[in-house]
Amino acid sequence: MTQELAPTLRDRSAASPAGWWRDAVIYQVYVRSFADSDGDGIGDLRGIRERLPHLAGLGVDAVWLTPFYASPQADGGYDVADYRAVDPLFGDLPDADDLVREAHRLGLRVIVDIVPNHTSDRHAWFRAAVEGGPAAPERALYHFRPGKGEHGELPPNDWESVFGGPAWTRTADGDWYLHLFAPEQPDLNWDHPAVREEFESILRFWLDLGVDGFRIDVAHGMVKAEGLPDIGLREQAKLIGAQVLPFFDQDGVHEIHRSWRRLLDGYEGDRIGVAEAWAPTAERLALYVRPDELHQAFNFQFLTCGWDAAAMREVIDDSLAATGSVGAPTTWVLSNHDVVRHTTRYGGGERGLRRARAAALLTLALPGSAYVYQGEELGLPEVTELPDAVRQDPAFFRGDGQDGLRDGCRVPIPWSGTTAPYGFGPGDSWLPQPAEWAGLSVTAQTGDPGSTLELYRSALAHRRELPGLGDGAMEWRDAPEGVLAFARPGFVCTLNTLARSVELPAPGRPLLSSAPLEPAGGTVRIPAETCVWWAV
Incomplete structure (x- = not known):
């Protein structure tokens, strides 16, 4: 079922022979909330296929799909009952094949989720x-x-x-x-050879269908410390990513990933593995992307960094140094289906959107690859006032774990129209959409030069055209406190994190700004919480 990638594929591999993933922009689709083709209120594979032109027009290189496998849906499909079957909620196997083929025709690669730490209790x-x-x-x-x-x-x-x-x-x-997650998600024993053999078979099944790689859920969790020792501390969820735990980030996971890398390398077309790995330091995260392991690992230290210039610079420096030490790209991410949308994390309202727009330009200017979570190109905020009766996050029904509010970032996105479900599908959506989202739809923002959607489209077009962006080196430039400035070949990025404007010498010709610039004679006044791209 494999298919040649279309000649129009936005493939930088000719300019970046080390691999397309090193500077790719990859768009995350949360399947049940992207597009509904059959009116049941839940997004599906056919709906995604019909909306692929939006992603091609946006200018991304690939799409990552959250799980669409047969599942009781106790945790949004991350409880898999059959890894080789499509859940009827989302379609069938021919729909998956059609989606991959259409994506390739449009020049988009396809990455699918794999969930190896646990199965469904219905498996x-x-x-x-x-x-x-x-x-x-x-x-x-x-x-x-x-x-x-x-x-x-x-x-x-x-x-x-x-x-x-x-x-x-x-x-x-x-x-x-x-079960490190819900009781309906029992953890597998990766010391058993049958588990390893089964997952190699599952990977081959989807690679043979034509997918271009896998996002590996809980890539840090498959191996547990011998003897399953006590931790001796409470509120352990707060320790994830802060220290090595006997059930997370054990060294034994790396042999699994090395074996998967060998499998991926056996296929043509640069198939990749992407680690969802929470590690306590940038150095430990870099272990997942050594030359014989996975290709990318999400940079959660960057995602969790606050709106502070010094903190941002430290995370960027640490991340680039750690991944650079193993010859890997850094993979930047601002939001996903498990965290509060960054528009809201950065303060919400007009301030949150202003910061989110600036952060987007910062992220897309940094060396390496970047992920875009569906709806962030529309500036969508977190939906914080969902009725308890509609929530489905399993953490919401248990205590002392995650905040239980992940449903707020999973509300179906708006496409068009003035009333819900805003073109998401022919029927009501599985989670209610706010009334104010009418003005944030794809249709409402298209053609508006001040919209967040057009900002993303412009940024991705510049990123593709400018040889200095994507993979490669960067160099910090001197800047006032609260301002970040760095240079790349033929390009400068300036971020003002302050709540007031700053006046600086213009480093070149302005290409793109997250807010309108204010001319100031021979200098330029950069508004509060604004990022600017310059051609040098």
């Missing part, structure tokens, strides 16, 4: 493990353990679920099984 393996009792051989595919206490009534250790509460659930026969 055939886990059902056999439970139904077969303590002697079932399938229990060795997961982490089943006897409990502590006089009658085994206590969990085997003190690990907590990322979603809150214990990371263990007891079965009717008295054993406990590990």
Whole structure:
């Protein structure tokens, strides 16, 4: 089912022979919230295929799709019951094949999610493990353990679920099984060779269909410390990304990723692996992108950095140094389906949007690759006032884990029209859209030179045309406190993070600005919280 990529493919590999992913801009589609073709209120593969021209016109290089596999949907599809089947909510296998072919025709590569840390509790393996009792051989595919206490009534250790509460659930026969996320997501035992063999087969299935790579969910989590030792601390979810934990960022994960890299390298067309890996330092994150491991790893230190020039510069320096030490690109990201949208994180309202627009230009000017989460090109804010009755985030129903408010960044995006669902589909959307989103739709912003959508379109067009952007080197320039300035070949980027304008010598001809510039004689006045691109 593979297909030659279209001659019109926006492929920089000729200019960047080390690999297209090193400077690619990749657009994340949260499948259930992108476009609904059949009126059930849930986005689907056919809807995505019909909207691919928007992504081609935006100027991105590839699209990443969140899971669309057969699933009970206990965690938005990240609880997979069958990795080789499309869930009927989203279509069928021919729809997936059609989507990949159409994307390639339009010059877009396709990356799909793979979920290797855990399965659904409806997966055939886990059902056999439970139904077969303590002697079932399938229990060795997961982490089943006897409990502590006089009658085994206590969990085997003190690990907590990322979603809150214990990371263990007891079965009717008295054993406990590990789930670092929801109880419906039992963790696999990656020490078992059958698990490794199965996932190599799954990867080949989708590569043979023609996908260009995989975003690896919880890439830091498949290997657990020997003996599953206690941690001795509470609120463990807050420690993720801050320190190595016995269930996350164990060194053993790297051998798995090396084996997957060998598999990917066996296919033509530069197929890639992208790590969703939370690591406590930029140096540990860089281990995931060594030359014989994965191609990209999301830079969550950059995502979580506050609106502060000094902090931003430190994260950028640390990130570039760490990935540069292993010859890998840095992969910048501002938002995704698990975090509050950055328009809201940066303060919300007009200030949040102003900062978000500036941050977008900063991100797209930095060396390496960048990800765009659906709707950020529209300046969408987080939806913070969803009724409890419509929420579906499993963390919302448990305590002491994530904030439980991930639904707010997953509200279906607006395409057109003045009333909900704003062209998302023919029926009501699975999460309600705010009334003010009518003015943020793709149609409403198209052609408006001051809109966020046109800012993204212009930025991506410049990024493609300017040889100094994408992969390569950068050099900091002197700038006042609160201002970041760096140069790349033929290009300068200036970011004013301050709440007031600053007057600076113009380093060149202005190409693009996140807010209108204010001429000031022989200098230029950069407005508050504004980023400017200059041609030198």
